[in-house]
Amino acid sequence: xxxxxxxxxxxxxxxxETLAQTNEHWLHSTARWIEVLAYDHKPATGLSPKELLxxxxxxxxxxxxxxxxxxxxxxxxxxxxxxxxxxxxDLAPGFSLVEYLVKEGFDVYLLDWGEFEWEDRDLSYAxxxxxxxxxxxxxxxxNAQSPDVSIIGYCMGGTMSTMYAALFDKPVLKNLVxxxxxxxxxxxxxxxxxxxxxxxxxxxxxDALELIPKGFIDWGTRMxxxxxxxxGTYTRLWKTIEExxxxxxxxxxxxxxxxxxxxxxxxxxxxxxxFYQGNKLVKNQVLLRGRRVQLQRIxxxxxxxxxxxxxxxxxxxxxxxxxxxxxxxxTYLEFAVGHGGLVLGETARDKVFPTIASxxxxxxxxxxxxx
Amino acid sequence: xxEELKKESQPVTMINPYKLWKIIYFSNEDALTAxxxxxxxxxxxxxxxxxxxxxxxxxxxxxxxxxxxYMEDSPFSSKRDVARVxxxxxxxxxxxxxxxxxxxxxxxxxxxxxxxxxxxxxNQPETLFAKELSQILAPAIAAVDDLGKRVSDLEILIxxxxxxxxxxxxxxxxxxxxxTEKPSPPxxxxxxxxxxxxxxxxxxxxxxxxxxPKSTSSPNE
Numbered sequence: 203x204x205x206x207x208x209x210x211x212x213x214x215x216x217x218x219e220t221l222a223q224t225n226e227h228w229l230h231s232t233a234r235w236i237e238v239l240a241y242d243h244k245p246a247t248g249l250s251p252k253e254l255l256x257x258x259x260x261x262x263x264x265x266x267x268x269x270x271x272x273x274x275x276x277x278x279x280x281x282x283x284x285x286x287x288x289x290x291x292d293l294a295p296g297f298s299l300v301e302y303l304v305k306e307g308f309d310v311y312l313l314d315w316g317e318f319e320w321e322d323r324d325l326s327y328a329x330x331x332x333x334x335x336x337x338x339x340x341x342x343x344x345n346a347q348s349p350d351v352s353i354i355g356y357c358m359g360g361t362m363s364t365m366y367a368a369l370f371d372k373p374v375l376k377n378l379v380x381x382x383x384x385x386x387x388x389x390x391x392x393x394x395x396x397x398x399x400x401x402x403x404x405x406x407x408x409d410a411l412e413l414i415p416k417g418f419i420d421w422g423t424r425m426x427x428x429x430x431x432x433x434g435t436y437t438r439l440w441k442t443i444e445e446x447x448x449x450x451x452x453x454x455x456x457x458x459x460x461x462x463x464x465x466x467x468x469x470x471x472x473x474x475x476x477f478y479q480g481n482k483l484v485k486n487q488v489l490l491r492g493r494r495v496q497l498q499r500i501x502x503x504x505x506x507x508x509x510x511x512x513x514x515x516x517x518x519x520x521x522x523x524x525x526x527x528x529x530x531x532x533t534y535l536e537f538a539v540g541h542g543g544l545v546l547g548e549t550a551r552d553k554v555f556p557t558i559a560s561x562x563x564x565x566x567x568x569x570x571x572x573x
Numbered sequence: 574x575x576e577e578l579k580k581e582s583q584p585v586t587m588i589n590p591y592k593l594w595k596i597i598y599f600s601n602e603d604a605l606t607a608x609x610x611x612x613x614x615x616x617x618x619x620x621x622x623x624x625x626x627x628x629x630x631x632x633x634x635x636x637x638x639x640x641x642x643y644m645e646d647s648p649f650s651s652k653r654d655v656a657r658v659x660x661x662x663x664x665x666x667x668x669x670x671x672x673x674x675x676x677x678x679x680x681x682x683x684x685x686x687x688x689x690x691x692x693x694x695x696n697q698p699e700t701l702f703a704k705e706l707s708q709i710l711a712p713a714i715a716a717v718d719d720l721g722k723r724v725s726d727l728e729i730l731i732x733x734x735x736x737x738x739x740x741x742x743x744x745x746x747x748x749x750x751x752x753t754e755k756p757s758p759p760x761x762x763x764x765x766x767x768x769x770x771x772x773x774x775x776x777x778x779x780x781x782x783x784x785x786p787k788s789t790s791s792p793n794e
Contacts, residue, residue: 207596209589217585224591258670259663320652321659333667337674344677392614399616401623410630410637425613429606437602444595 231444238439238449244457245450248289250301252312256341260316263338265345266292266304273307276376276566277346279339280312283358284330284465285419288314290458290545291356297451299354299545302555307569308562311342318464323413325466327365327473328490335366343373352377352562353502356545357515361385361477364523365488367502368495377565378502378527379558381544384515385497386522387481391513392426397478404474408467416462426513435459455546484526497523503531505561507554509539533561 211217256263280300282288291312292300303310313335318325343351351373355363360383367375384390396402411418424431439452476482488495504527508517517536524532535557539549612618644651 207588207593208586210584210586212584214585217587221589221591224589228591259666319656319659321656321663323656337670392610395614395616396619396622399619399623401620401627403627406627406630410634427606427610428613429602429609434602434606437599441595441599 228444231440234443235436235440238443238453239436242453245294245454247294247454247457248292249295250292250298250304255311255345256338258334258337259322260318261334262314262316263341264312264314266300266310266312268304270305270307272309272569274309274563274566275346275348275569276350276352276562277309277311277342277348278303278352278354278562279342280310281335281353281355281359281363282313282315283356284315284318284469285358285423285462286458287461287463288312290542293458293546294451294454297454297546297551299550299555299558302551303559303562306559306563308559308566309346309348309569311338311345313338315463318413318466320413322464323467326468327362327488330362330469331365331369331490335362336370339366339370339373339375348373348567350374350376350567352379352566354379354381354558355383356381357383357541358473359383360520361483364483364497364500364527365490365495367500368497369490369493375500375502377562378500378504378529379562380504380506380520380523381554382507382509382512382515382520382541383523384477384519385526386484386519387478388484388519388522389516390478390519391516393478393514396422397474402474404471404479407474408471412467414465414467414470416464419465420460420462423514451547455542484522497526498528500527501529502527503565504529504533505558506532506534507544507557508534508536509541509543510536511539511543512541514541531565 209217209220211220251267252264253267254262255265280288280291282291292298295301300310300312315334339351339353343349353363353367353375355361355378360380363378363380364383364385367378390397397404407414435456439449439456442449442452476488480487482488483495484497486494486496486498504523506520506523508515508520510517521534524534537544537549537554539547539554543549544554641651641653644653
């Protein structure tokens, strides 16, 4: 550290030269920094080869294709949250959960919610579970020629998968994987303070806004850690450039982080009132189209993965699934990452993806060639 | 000047202000992040934000209501109108989707049934199947055989009748020749019609004769 700060030279002239070089380097770095922020094109994402299996409204069900021979009959359906976009699960070659699973011989599917518009403002969780997730699971099972499926739910996608799993028996849900999925909302960290404040009324928000604008959702997420999200992200980029490190991954990550979608008002109302304020999921009080969501009904094998530095879905919120779900085979693992770190970055690539793949491999039926 | 500076032989050390600034900034950023984060997690912050939010929402609702009323009378379509059309399209799409789903289910059921039938048929031993079939068809085959015999009997009978008819017609011709050569003897007994004539009559029955009332004053009588 000391060596970095001090400049040592034989003459004052050389010191001046070094300082001038550093100054020039900084100027170049700053120019490049501005260029990246203002002019650089956004990198391509979601590049794994895929086919469209089914579409409904703006949502699409993708089937991923790979060169690797299929090893497992039980297909995997990835269900993403209603915040930001699902391509984070297939971010870039080498950093893609989808790509990894396909290479491991799994038959992989992804339910992409698309971008909600004004006409979707009345969509509720009941709609998502009954009209989107349930038909998707059926189609996945049929296409994969399998009586059972595995679901990987990321963040809110895990919560929605739980509701589906509690309500539907067929096709059989064999394995359920949570990636930072909140189940118990008893102590939700910062959200607990904000969303349970006296003046916070989700009905009023949903009533006035109807379709919750993406900016509102983005603001709520960024304000959880304002300094890091509004300033730190950009200073980190400058540092990366100044240290002559590649900026590709920063660009990819920033593209996803700023690529928000609108949130249907009805679903927003349910999410805050029933989950954060009422904590109805673990109390078995969630009613979807008149049917009660009972967590004990879920008999699937469970893998719950959490990030220890996650400030959106705190580890204990996901860990609660081990208590409330009805299966016998339950695994809980922690990683030293944040909310996004379970699907982004080197820890995800080197530790999380192999963990998911090996856990699923042990619990999936093999694919026989004659099938 | 360079030479003059070079003449100073003692090594010179000084702090690089750029690097110092960088280190200070990034080492403090974490502390600043933690401090700001702490401040946004307080109830006071949440209440303050809610106050601003609720004021904004009140304004927004009023604004939307006013705009909604204005757009009702406006010749332009509002976003609600566009959304209504989109909703119709989505519901139509849903209907098609549910039909497609039903169709797929039905098709699957048909495939399953067909598979089941073919499986059952393939499991049946061929000889057994043939036996069952022959048992089912036995009465029909017997009836057909009987019908065939009867037809052949009938054919023989028709041939015989035909040959006897030929004989009769020949003998009639001979008789007719004899009659032309000799004066015909007085008819002592009226002979009936020949078989051929009878058959011809059957095929072309004579038109029914209308009996006229007998009149004694007829000049032809």
